[in-house]
Amino acid sequence: MILPYYITIPLLSAFLISLIAGKKDKWAILLSTTAGASMLILSIYSLIAQNGETFIYKMGFWSLPVGIVLVQDGLACLMLVLVSLISFTSLIYSVQYIRHMDRNWKYYALFMLLVTGMNGVIITGDLFNLFVFMEIALLSAFALVAYGGQAEEYEAAFKYAVMGALSSTLVLIGIAILYSATSTLTMAKMAEKVPTLDPRLIYWVGGLFLAGFGLKAAIMPFHAWLPDAHSSAPAPISSMLSGVLIKVLGIYAMIRLYFNVFGAPHLYMNVFMVLGAISIILSGLLSIVQWDMKRLLAYSSISQIGYILVGLGIGTPLGILGAVFHLFSHAIFKSLLFYNAGAVEMALGTRDMRKMGSLVHALPVTSATSLVGGLAISGIPPFNGFISKLIIIIALIKAGAPVYAILAVIGSILTLGAIMKMQRFGFRGETEISKISEKIGWPMQTSMVLLALLCLLTGLMMLPGIRESILDPVVKVIVDHHQYMQLVLGR
Numbered sequence: 001m002i003l004p005y006y007i008t009i010p011l012l013s014a015f016l017i018s019l020i021a022g023k024k025d026k027w028a029i030l031l032s033t034t035a036g037a038s039m040l041i042l043s044i045y046s047l048i049a050q051n052g053e054t055f056i057y058k059m060g061f062w063s064l065p066v067g068i069v070l071v072q073d074g075l076a077c078l079m080l081v082l083v084s085l086i087s088f089t090s091l092i093y094s095v096q097y098i099r100h101m102d103r104n105w106k107y108y109a110l111f112m113l114l115v116t117g118m119n120g121v122i123i124t125g126d127l128f129n130l131f132v133f134m135e136i137a138l139l140s141a142f143a144l145v146a147y148g149g150q151a152e153e154y155e156a157a158f159k160y161a162v163m164g165a166l167s168s169t170l171v172l173i174g175i176a177i178l179y180s181a182t183s184t185l186t187m188a189k190m191a192e193k194v195p196t197l198d199p200r201l202i203y204w205v206g207g208l209f210l211a212g213f214g215l216k217a218a219i220m221p222f223h224a225w226l227p228d229a230h231s232s233a234p235a236p237i238s239s240m241l242s243g244v245l246i247k248v249l250g251i252y253a254m255i256r257l258y259f260n261v262f263g264a265p266h267l268y269m270n271v272f273m274v275l276g277a278i279s280i281i282l283s284g285l286l287s288i289v290q291w292d293m294k295r296l297l298a299y300s301s302i303s304q305i306g307y308i309l310v311g312l313g314i315g316t317p318l319g320i321l322g323a324v325f326h327l328f329s330h331a332i333f334k335s336l337l338f339y340n341a342g343a344v345e346m347a348l349g350t351r352d353m354r355k356m357g358s359l360v361h362a363l364p365v366t367s368a369t370s371l372v373g374g375l376a377i378s379g380i381p382p383f384n385g386f387i388s389k390l391i392i393i394i395a396l397i398k399a400g401a402p403v404y405a406i407l408a409v410i411g412s413i414l415t416l417g418a419i420m421k422m423q424r425f426g427f428r429g430e431t432e433i434s435k436i437s438e439k440i441g442w443p444m445q446t447s448m449v450l451l452a453l454l455c456l457l458t459g460l461m462m463l464p465g466i467r468e469s470i471l472d473p474v475v476k477v478i479v480d481h482h483q484y485m486q487l488v489l490g491r
Contacts, residue, residue, distance in 0.1 A: 002042055003057040003070040006080060006119040009035050009042075014112035021105030028105035029095055032112055036088040039115070043080040050077050052473040054487040056125075064186055064489065069125040071488055074473030075324075079122045079252055082328055085454075086243045086335050087115050090236040093339055093447040097235055100346055100438065107147060114140035114240065118248045125488055127175050128185045130256075131168070134216075134249050138164050141245060145233040156225075156232035163225040167215035174208035177201070188488035191261045191481055206268050209257055217250020219309060220279040223302050230298035231351070235342020238294060239335035242301040247327055251308055260477070260484045264315055272313030277407045279306030284414030293341045293351045293426055296418055297334065300377065303411055304330045310408065311392045312478075314399050320475050322391030329384035329458060333376035336451035340370040343444055344426065347436035353422065357431030365445045367427045369452040374419035376455040379412040384458045 013035035021028040050072070057070040091111065098107050117137025124130050142164065146157035179185055181201060182193040194202065211222065218226035226246070230238045258268055280303050287299035304326070311323025343366045344359065345351050360367045376383035379390070389412055396405035461470055477484055 001055065001057045002046065003055065003072050003123055005042060006039060006123055007116055009038055010112040010116040010119065014109045014116065017105055017109040017112065021109075025099070025105050025108065028108035029091075032108040033088070033091050033095075035112060036084065036091045036115075039119075040081075040084040040088045043077070043084040046072065047077045047081050047470065050074060050473065051469070052476070054477075054484075056488060064189065068129060069186065069488065070123045071125040072123060073477045073484065073487070074470075075252075075255070075477045076122050078324070078328065078470070078474050079248060080119065082331050083115065083118050083122065083244050083248065086240060086331055087111075089335065089339075089447040089450055090239055092443050093239075093342075094234075094236045095443040096441045097342055097346065097444060101148065101234065107144070110140045110143050110147075111237075111240075113137075114144065114245070118244060121248050122252065125187055126185050127178065127187055127190065130253065131171060131175060134171075134253070135168060137245065137249060138168070141237075141241065144237045145229050145241075147234055147237070148232070150232075153232045156228035160225045160229040163215055167212045167222075170208050170212035170215075174205045174212065177205050177208070186488075187256060187261050188485045191263070191485040192489070194262060202262055202265065203267065206258065206262060206265065209254070210268065210271065213250050213254045213257075214275070215250075217246050217254070217305055217309075218302050219250070219275050219305060220282055220302060223279070223283070226302060227295050227298040230301065230338075231292055231294040235294075235338050235345070238297075238342070239338040242298065242338060243331040243335035246301070246305065247308075247331065251305065251312075251327060255312065255478055259312075259479075260481045263481050269313045269315045272309045273401070273404060276306040276309030276311075276313060277404055279303060279309065280411035281306075281407060281414070284411045284418070287418040288414060288421065290418075291353050291425075293344065293353055293422060294338065295351075296353075296422060297337050297341060300415055300418055301330075301334055303415060304334065304377065306411065307389060307392055307408065310404060311395065314392075314395050314401070316395055316399055317475050317479055318391065318398065319395035320478050321471060322388055322395050324471060324474050324478070325384075325391060325461065326388035328461075329376070329388045329455075332451050332454050332458060333373045333383070333385055336369060336373040336448060336455065337377065339444065339448045339451070340366050340373060343440045343448070346438055347440060348433070349437055353425040356426045357429035357433045359427050359433050362433045362436050363427075363440060365448060366440060369448040370427055371423065372452040372455050374423055378416040378419050380416075382459060383455050385455075387459050387462055 017028045054073040059068040117133045120133030142161045146153045182190045214222040283302035290296035308323045311319045376385040379386045393405045
């Protein structure tokens with residue numbers, strides 16, 4: 001059973017980096033990239049070999065309800081691949097980018113702790129352990145946001161820490177209430193006992209979790225910390241925060257609770273759709289008026305999270321398929337766009353698009369891949385963002401929600417407007433940029449090219465045969481909470 005390795009490999013890597021790295025970062029780079037590559041290989045293998053099955057690992061060989069279980073189902077496999085993919089490309093990108101800042105090994109140790117926390121959240125079947133791993137990831141994220149050591153970074157990290165502490169408190173209160181009502185922390189056992197509880201208790205606990213995990217997912221109106229944190233962090237950390245962290249600690253945790261434990265209450269499905277629509281439109285408008293490239297991308301992240309939330313709120317298999325695929329697609333193209341923004345900032349020393357110009361000749365790889373990422377996030381065919389948004393819009397129409405479908409289309413137009421602004425002023429302006437302060441090396445270019453290719457190739461996941469083996473098992477896990485409960489409990 002390889003499940004424990006998703007926790008032990010990055011955790012051991014962080015420990016070894018702290019132990020043997022010394023003053024230089026060579027050992028830190030070697031250990032972290034080796035760990036990242038190992039987890040990517042393991043996660044892809046698990047996804048291919050999963051075959052729609054659910055695997056359970058009993059920690060210390062203690063059986064339920066006494067022991068703690070790790071769960072690997074279709075949803076967990078897909079999320080592990082996503083985290084491993086983005087973390088590995090971020091590590092490659094970091095080799096040059098972080099050396100541009102300093103050669104400190106501490107960055108890589110914190111990075112591997114961040115991955116440890118996210119992997120733990122994904123595979124744990126215990127609600128309190130989900131909270132513990134979530135805090136490990138958050139503490140690492142706070143430090144990484146402030147890694148640049150500037151006043152802007154410290155302010156953003158402090159705001160993120162305050163909002164993170166508030167959201168964690170709300171989540172912990174919700175866990176305590178659920179534990180007192182069910183006498184268990186295993187999510188499958190909770191799901192078994194939820195039908196016997198007073199529905200009002202589920203609504204109250206659901207409200208606490210909505211605020212707590214909504215803050216971590218940066219859903220409007222719980223989004224205030226995200227623009228500062230994502231724009232201030234180093235570019236590879238911005239890609240991790242926007243690409244996977246808000247999805248794992250926010251959206252993924254909400255899926256497990258609201259679908260697998262609570263059984264998708266109708267009230268909260270409607271709330272998801274309302275908050276998702278608000279996030280799509282308002283964040284789309286706010287992204288258009290930004291001149292800071294990374295801040296523009298940060299607001300667009302909130303808008304794209306809105307699409308995922310709307311897809312989940314529909315509650316139909318087609319809507320959930322669109323939400324899951326958009327979650328996967330957004331991680332790829334948004335990480336790419338943050339890589340592009342980081343390369344431009346390193347080359348020009350600014351994120352202000354009013355001070356940029358034509359970078360087509362000075363940064364050809366960055367300019368070309370930014371166009372691919374921009375087309376993907378705007379929902380232009382044949383890229384993955386078009387397919388995922390189209391599925392969500394079709395699901396809305398089939399579910400009898402044409403107003404939400406129209407809002408989704410408007411949101412995509414707003415995103416296109418923001419991306420056109422970024423391309424017009426940030427990459428293809430009137431002033432020809434011929435001199436840059438630092439050349440973008442092959443590690444950064446490799447990460448950008450790889451994700452640009454995936455913006456196109458991941459659309460193949462919707463082909464018959466591939467969809468049935470990769471995406472349909474994920475949808476089945478989310479839709480059928482009884483199956484999740486029975487498989488984890490061994491019934």
